Amino acid sequence: SQTIHQWPATLVQPVGSPLSLECTVEGTSNPNLYWYRQAAGRGLQLLFYSVGIGQISSEVPQNLSASRPQDRQFILSSKKLLLSDSGFYLCAWSVPSYGTNYGYTFGSGTRLTVV
Amino acid sequence: ELKVEQNPLFLSMQEGKNYTIYCNYSTTSDRLYWYRQDPGKSLESLFVLLSNGAVKQEGRLMASLDTKARLSTLHITAAVHDLSATYFCAVDMFSLTGGGNKLTFGTGTQLKVEL
Numbered sequence: 001s002q003t004i005h006q007w008p009a010t011l012v013q014p015v016g017s018p019l020s021l022e023c024t025v026e027g028t029s030n031p032n033l034y035w036y037r038q039a040a041g042r043g044l045q046l047l048f049y050s051v052g053i054g055q056i057s058s059e060v061p062q063n064l065s066a067s068r069p070q071d072r073q074f075i076l077s078s079k080k081l082l083l084s085d086s087g088f089y090l091c092a093w094s095v096p097s098y099g100t101n102y103g104y105t106f107g108s109g110t111r112l113t114v115v
Numbered sequence: 116e117l118k119v120e121q122n123p124l125f126l127s128m129q130e131g132k133n134y135t136i137y138c139n140y141s142t143t144s145d146r147l148y149w150y151r152q153d154p155g156k157s158l159e160s161l162f163v164l165l166s167n168g169a170v171k172q173e174g175r176l177m178a179s180l181d182t183k184a185r186l187s188t189l190h191i192t193a194a195v196h197d198l199s200a201t202y203f204c205a206v207d208m209f210s211l212t213g214g215g216n217k218l219t220f221g222t223g224t225q226l227k228v229e230l
Contacts, residue, residue: 032215044158044203044220049213057213090157094216104148104205104218106158 002027006091006107013114019064019078021110023091026072031093033074034104035066038088050074086114117142119206121221129229131193136224138187138204146207147187148218149178151200158203161189194228201225 003026013019025031034049046059048066056066063082067075074091091107118141128134138147146165150158162171164180164187171178175198177190187204205218 034217036220043222044205046217046219049215049217051213051215055214057210057215059217092218103160103163104207105160109157111155 002093002105004091004093004105004107006110008110009108010111011113013081013112015083015114016080019076019081019085019112021076021089021091021112023074023076023107024072025093028093028095029071031072031095033068034092034094035074035076036090036092036106038090040087044090048076081114083114086112088112117144117206117208117219119204119219119221121202121204121224123224124222125225125227127227127229128191128194130195133193134191136189136191136202136204136226138189138221140185140187140206140219140221142206142208143182143185144206144208147180148205148207149187149189150203150205152203152223153200161202191226194226196228196230199226199228 006023032051035047036044037047038044049057050068053068053071063085064078089110089112092104094104120139122137148163149161151161152158162178164178167182169180175192180187201223203223204221207216207218209216
């Protein structure tokens with residue numbers, strides 16, 4: 001069966017420190033991978049998505065970057081965190097089928113607090 | 116740019132009552148999802164609506180999709196306290212720039228069912 005792992009679950013980081021969040025998927029190959037962020041009490045905003053190794057689409061200009069070094073690994077990074085980077089970060093995957101895909105599965109999330 | 120609007124944003128209702136959450140979107144799409152989110156948790160998939168006129172039911176929740184009106188509804192029948200959560204609709208669209216599908220979320224409806 002397919003599973004998605006996201007870690008850490010919670011993170012408290014000082015302003016100006018670097019960030020690395022990791023997401024891995026098991027039980028499938030060539031998934032589409034996504035990073036979403038949810039600010040406190042708000043909706044979900046798509047940050048990045050990837051349709052293959054090394055292919056990253058950025059949705060919103062910001063202080064973050066993403067990389068996909070392996071087929072089932074998606075990493076969200078920052079060189080210097082800002083207070084506004086605080087939020088709940090969710091990784092998700094879906095499998096393309098016949099040029100479309102349906103069914104998105106979300107990880108358990110990382111709650112990031114920048115202090 | 117795709118816009119997804121939900122209403123109401125907040126809904127307080129008594130147990131046993133019926134109510135409907137509305138999800139309007141601005142661009143043609145044939146796939147729409149409904150998710151539930153409990154406080155501090157990730158997203159739980161409720162329904163995937165794949166075509167015009169699709170109707171799905173699970174327990175006290177029923178979702179429908181009208182692609183011509185660009186409208187989906189989530190109907191709650193005889194609400195119970197356990198349904199208290201935030202509900203999101205999300206529209207699935209193919210991106211020509213990114214080359215893959217992505218979900219755009221509505222603003223969410225925070226539902227509180229009073230005992």
